[in-house]
Amino acid sequence: MAGKYKEYNQLNLPSIGEEILAKWNQAHAFEKSVELREGETPFVFYEGPPSANGMPGIHHVISRTLKDLVCRYKTMQGFQVKRKGGWDTHGLPIELGVEKELGITKEDIGKKISVEDYNKKCREVVMRFKDKWDDITQKMGYWVDLNNPYITFENNYIETLWWCLSELYKKGYLYESVSIQPYSPAAGTGLSSHELNQPGTYKDVKDTSATVMFKVSQKSKLKIKNFDGDAFLMAWTTTPWTLPSNLGLTVGLNIDYVLVRTINPYTLIPVQIILAKALLGKYFDLQVNIEGDAGSNINQGLDAWFSAGDAFIFNEATKTAEEKKKFEEIYIKRKNIPFKIIDEFKGKDLEGIEYEQLLPSEANTSEKIQEITPGAQPFRVILGDFVTTEDGTGIVHTAPAFGADDYRVGKKNNLGILTLVDKQGKFVDGVGEFSGRYVKDYKDEKGYIDVNVDIAVKLKLENRAFKVEKYEHNYPHCWRTDKPIIYYPLDAWFIKTTAVKDRMIELNKTINWKPATTGSGRFGNWLENMVDWNLSRSRFWGTPLPIWKTEDGEQQKCIGSIEELNSEIRKAAEVLGGETNKHYLHEGILDLHKPYVDDIVLVSADGQPMKRVPDLIDVWFDSGAMPYAQHHFPFENKEAFKQSFPADFIAEGVDQTRGWFYTLHALGVLLFDSVAYKTVVSNGLVLDKSGNKMSKRLGNVVDPFETINKYGADATRWYLITNASPWDSLKFDIGGIQEVQRKFFGTLYNTYQFFALYANVDGFAFKENYVPLKERPEIDQWILSSLNTLIKTVQQSMDDYEPTQAGRAIEEFVDSHLSNWYVRLCRRRFWKGEYEQDKICAYQTLYECLETLSLLIAPIAPFFADWLFVNLNDVSARFKNESVHHVLFPKAKKEVINADLEKRMQLAQDASSLILSLRKKVNIKVRQPLQKVSIPVIDKEMVERIKLVEDIIKAETNIKEIEILADDNNFIRKKAKANFKTLGKKLGAKMKWAADEIVKFDNTTIDKILEGNYLLNSDYGLKGEEAIYISAEDLEVSTDEIPGFEVANKGALTVALDIVISAELKKEGEAREFVNRIQNIRKESGFNLTDRIIVKVSANEGLQASFNEYKTYICAEILADSLEFLPEINDGNAIEINESIVNVNVIKK
């Protein structure tokens, strides 16, 4: 005999989660779900490795829910979905954690602690929170293979990375170059962008800024039109210490520049300067009134001074002291420096102009420059796209060593490079009086004198400074020493991603991005503006760059495997002899990390020793190479790799766009000329309730453990998926989870509970034959049609990676179709009458709904789904599978879907809702029967529809009769509205006019149109217009205004309620009220459902008549054997019926 459906006291999602989880673990449900699909088409998924160095947060739960539900869904679709877990184990955060823990800084490494011990510590710490991660993985129901994960620090993994690097090296994609990087002279170290993004690194500081004048060379003067005398190119800098290293001036191609005649405010020497026209206002008062006060004199004076030629100097010899004083007062204190625009040109006209070096010294002579960068052509004006007219002069002082833009543009234009500041941050020898001085106060010197100020002073004296002032700006500082950083050239290794840029863009277009805008927008733009990938990191815990160089750097080796390295180790030991590599001769290398790899010396073809370059590589390379490294390709698993590349699907946060998504793509294209993934879902961020970013500092982080323990994984997952599209950022509100729990799971649970209660009574176990649809009542056909429509929607949404749509559709079905309509209307079928056809239909129908729902929700709510599935299947044994996650996803049955039936039922729901709202409006309870509702209809179809659902509406709203007002009834007035969609396309500008005409139509006209074409503008001939014919589809017809009735409408549906309560109706209403009161008393008294009772009622003239008339009905409903009226009852309950009070005595028999 079949068992019973389990019944419960109340819904407890967390305990369902625990119970199902234990079951899964015991039965190896996950492993089985993969094994069962052996031989089926694989669906390839890549797990983006998290770092177990930090605690998992709620934002991890959302992306993992997304990954999990797709994988579960695809498994249910019949694919085999292997999910290898992974751990990201290298990188700065780990180092920082270790340093904090040990209380050391980077400088201590190699001194207070050996690199060996340091890395040992890192290795320990890396899996610090692995237990927590494993725990959350289990509890949230994320199915991923944690027994056999890939771990990025393992030798096998690194060996594949080396293989990748050597492949790139062979293809010529790996090269060494200088890059300008943030560098902290105080700490003596380069800084990562991560370090630069620490809070507090950017500070507002006041620095000496200088607008300086570069004198155009005699040779180049000729290039400038209308020119005599000297001219100076003006450039602005906030770092005057970079001026000795200046090698170029950069202008913008299309920026307008002017040649201006003026005087130097410091030396009062007349000068001609060049700067951007847009920036004149920064240096001159453009409001100077030529006519006013000394206005005309200004220019006169200027011309006079210039006519005196270069020799003219504003001094005692040529001008009186009085004149000088006046000049200073007027022109300088008031900032009204006289000026006159002489000529105007575009940036491109300036290109190639040569200028004299600003601060020549021993260290930056032409010979020195040629020595460092042979063939360099410095001291020229060049073009650069980064030049703006936001501030400065529109001419950018370019010192290639000290700015990334400068370097790039300098290299392009062959300016050479000068680095006149050493790594301690002081000027090198040979920079005259500045040699040996720190460019910023890096040593906390007592009485430090800012060298920048001295440089400015020198330039002022030399007539080479036009404006010097303190300038406040935001400048990055070293987070460790608090000292300003500088940009400094450091050696680095690069991957030439730009070589495959076009191919990456091309292949990106084949990737299915969710949302699409991330792929074309953020990612697409990133690809368009791609620069070569700087791989180098000067750190300790990471994948070492497997490149060895001879001392002179002339010869290099890039190692691609452990075997290759070991053989090179032995070779070097043989050739070089002595102690070389002696620790690595027997077993070879055992750990591919620092410091061991750095111990190893290799040998070049000509017998020179080679040492490894000290760099580690970017951790993003680690994760970007996971498609290969997770299989230890190509050293093992060649077949497994082939089967699993590229991925069908990956998903991570949108913050990975330029991280993992990029590195995967770059390596896929570089190594295999292929995409690395076909579909990528980038989910948004999880913010707190009020839209703020979650951070420990604000204390608004949500603990996923707490959430899951309290509300269960299913409610959490369901909330995360259905509340907002995964790619929109989610404002996480715990109240939302409660709502999901109550509303969705609560309703579904209650529906199951209802089913179980009665099915157990009747012993329903789905043993009877499946009743053909045609033989089932209409309402059963309806809910099954609805169910199959739902299956269709869910499948489409899931196939389209739109789980939010799927989840919302399921919610809608459960709440407004299944629970609040089907079950509500069918309740009696489950408990009234014998166990025969109609009842079996009801059970089969409800069972099928519940069972199907368990399958549909399985991807999103895996625990509850399995619970529901197993509870049902344990009794019916319809499936052989022990878990819902092993079953195939349901397929929508077209023949069950009946659109018309669904429409009809919607009509019934709408009509009922309208009637209820009318009842509410006039304050008549549902318990009070009403005689009639009238529904005007527009067409015959609607008549049919209403007739078919008439009984449902009547029962639901307690109305005796539905009157259909057919369209030939004069009683109703039809109202027509233009269908803008169809007409708008046809009519265009005449739309408004047509809409106004249509609204005026009367019944006759509307009927005419409904029957055939109608000419809207009968006078078209007169006006010379086109004839406009409209037909039924161009109208939206509705009705309203039924005199003498309470009317409500929704769309085309109108109901008119007859609210007259006749004496007869009143009696019936009273009887029903009475039944209700007695039922309450039964319940309060704790009687059993089947207990018979005797009822005594105190006499009441009005009510007594009603009760007597409906005595049979009343007694049947309340299971009373007798109903008596007594003159007085003292010990009974007082009840109120329609404002009359009677006493009743209810006695259990």
Place this chain on the structure above:
RNA sequence: UGACUUAUAGCUUAACGGUGAGAGCAGUUGCCUUAUACGCAAAAGGUUAUUGGUUCGAAUCCAAUUAAGUCAACCA
């Protein structure tokens, strides 16, 4: 600073360019006749961030602005 994303009722959100902007929650009101008060129903709640534009017609398309967020950068 740049690229990108987002902005609809108090909150969470929906609406192929087609016209009284639709739900749920909270609040209000009314309901427990055998699954659900962790429930049901009803009424109310909106200048669709702002300003322009395109269009017969804009929440929807375009531009600018504002605010928030992400990533990249911070550069004279």
